[in-house]
Amino acid sequence: MLNTITLIIGITMMYATPMAFAALGGVISELSGVTNIGMEGMMTIGAFVGASVGYFSGNPWLGVICAGLSGGALALFHAIASIEFHADQTVSGVALNLIGPAVALFLCRQAFDGSAVTQPVENKLPKLFGPNPDGILGNLNVDMMVVIALILVLIAWFILYHTKWGLRIRAVGENPAAADTLGVNVKLVRYICVILSGFLAGMGGAAVTLSIVAQFSQTSIAGQGYMALAAVIFGRWLPHGAYLACLLFGFAQALTVVLGGGAVAIPTQIIAMLPYLMTILILVLFVGKSNAPKADGVPYIKGRR
C-alpha cells in the first residue's frame, strides 16, 4: 500500500513538472495581457537545446539555462509580433507551435549527423536523494526539476501578489491604459513577461530531455505544451492554481499507470481515458466562472480606447 502511494506521488510529480514550468510561464504572460498559446513550440525548442547542450558540454545545468534562453528567444518573436506590431496573438502563438518543432528538428539534423534523435547525455540532472536510494525513498526520488518548479511557483506567487512589480504586471494585463497614465511602461512589462514565459517553457522542455529521459527525439514533447495551456485556464490564471492543475493531470496519469496492467479488471484503453475524463468532469463540476485578465490578448495601442 505504502509502495503504491509513494509510486503515485513520484509519477505525479514526474508527469506534472514539465507542464508546470510551461503553465507558470503561461500565467505570467497572460497576466501581463499577452495570450501565449505557443508553449508547445517553446518547450520543444527547449527540449532539443537542453539535450544537445547537455550532451556537448557534459553539464546538464548549462543545458537547462540554454534551453530557457532558446525558449525566451522564440518568445521574443511572439513579443515583437504581438506587442510591437499588434498582431493577432493566437495566430502568432500557432506560428510558434509550428516553428518550434521544425527548428528543433532542423538543428538536430545539423548537429547530430542527420539524425532526428540526439545522443543520450552523459550526465542527467541530479535526483533529490542521489542515485539509487533504498526502500521507500526509491519511489519518491524525484528529479531536482520538480523541486525547482515548486520553488518557482512560490516565487512567482509572491512576486505577482505581494510586490509592486507584480501589481504593475497585473495592472498592465487588466487595464493597460490606466497603468500607462500612471507611468508604467506597458511595452516593457509585456516584453519581459512574454520572454520570461518562453524561458520557463524552455526549461519545461529541458525537464523532459534532461531528467525524465536523456535524449531529445521528435516525440519528446507530445502535447505537454497544450496541457499547460489548459492548466493556465483551469488554474484561473493563478500560478499556484496552474501548478495544482498540472498536479491533477499528473495524478490522473499516475492512476492510469497504477491501475493499468491488470490491477483492476478494466480494459487498458478505458483506463487510458481517465486523465481526460477527470479533466472534463472537474471542469464541469468544480470550476466556476474563469476570470481571465481583462486585457488578455488585446494589443495595447497608446491613445486608443
Add this chain to the structure above:
Amino acid sequence: MKISRTLLASILAASMALGGCAMDEKDDDTYQVVMVTDTGGINDQSFNQTSWKGLQDFHNKNGAIVRYLESKQASDFTTNLDRATDTYPDIVWGIGFSLADSLLQVAAMNPDINFAIVDQAFDETPQNVTGVVFKAEESSFLVGYIAGLSTKTDKVGYVGAMKTFVNDQFEYGFLAGVAYAAAELGKEIEVQEQFTESYSDVAKAKGIANKMFANGCDIVFHSAGGAGFGVIESAKENNQFAIGVDTDQSYLAPDNVLTSGLKNVDVAVESISDMDRQGEEIGGKTFSYGLKENGVGIPENNPNMDPEVYKKAMAIQDQIINGELVIPSTEETYNEFITNVIQK
C-alpha cells in the same frame, strides 16, 4: 511586356527540355535502387539507418547505384516516392508501414518499376509490389527466454505500446520465451504486462517501468517505440535491466540493457534487392523474415549477459531455425504453445 513574355516562354521551354533530359537518363546496365525514408531521418538509429546500411552493403557487393530520399513529414511520402521513379530505378523501397498508402498509389502509376515496403503485408499485393514482414515473435521469444534465465527475483515485466496485430508478436513471443525458461528451470516466473497506449509518451512508459521495478521485477522488455526510451531510462535509474527493441539499444544505457530484440531490416532490404537483381520474381508477394533468414535476432555482444545464458539462447535459436520449436505470435497460438510444449 512583350519581352517578359518571350522570356517566360523560353524559360518554360528550356525547363521542359532539361526535365526531359533527366527523365531519359537511364543506364540499363547498372542496377539501381532508391529508398524513401520514414520521417525519422536517415540517421534515425532505427529502420531508416539500418535500411540504408543494407543498401550500402548491396552497393559494395555488386556496384549497384543506391540512393535515398528523406521524408521530413508524412506529406512528403507520395512526392518522394514519385520523385524516386524519375530516374527509372529497378526497385524503390519504402521504409516503414506509414508509407503503405502512398506506395500503393505511386506503384499503380508506375507499373514498370518494382516497389517494396518494410514492415507491411497487404491484403492484396499488386504485381509490382513486394511486402516484407518480420517474425518479431522469434526474437521476442529469445529475449524472453534470456530474461527468464537471468531474472533473480522471478519477476519480469513487459511494456507494450498498443494491442495490435504487430504488437501481439512481441507480447506472445516474449511470454512464451519466459514460460519456456521457467519450465526449463522448473519454477514459476511472473510476467507483469502493461500498455502505454502511446508510441511517444516517455513519461508514462517510465512510470510503468518504475512501477514494475518497484514491484520486484528486475528485467523489463519493451516494444513501445519512442516511448520505450522511458523504460530504458527507468532501468538506468533503478539500476535494473531493460531489454531493447528493433535495434541494439545498449548505447542508451550500456550498463542496464541486457540485450535487444533486433529487426535486421538491412538483411531484408539487401536480400530482396538482390533477388530482384538476379531476375527472381518478387512482385505480388510478401516475404517473412525470421531467425532462419537472419531477419530478426539478438546482438552478438551482450556484455551484461551471462555467457552461459547466451550459449543456451543460441541452442534455442538453432531449434527455432530448424523448425523444432514453432513460436506463437497470437493469443490463440500462445495458449496452444503452453498446452502442447510447456506442459509436456
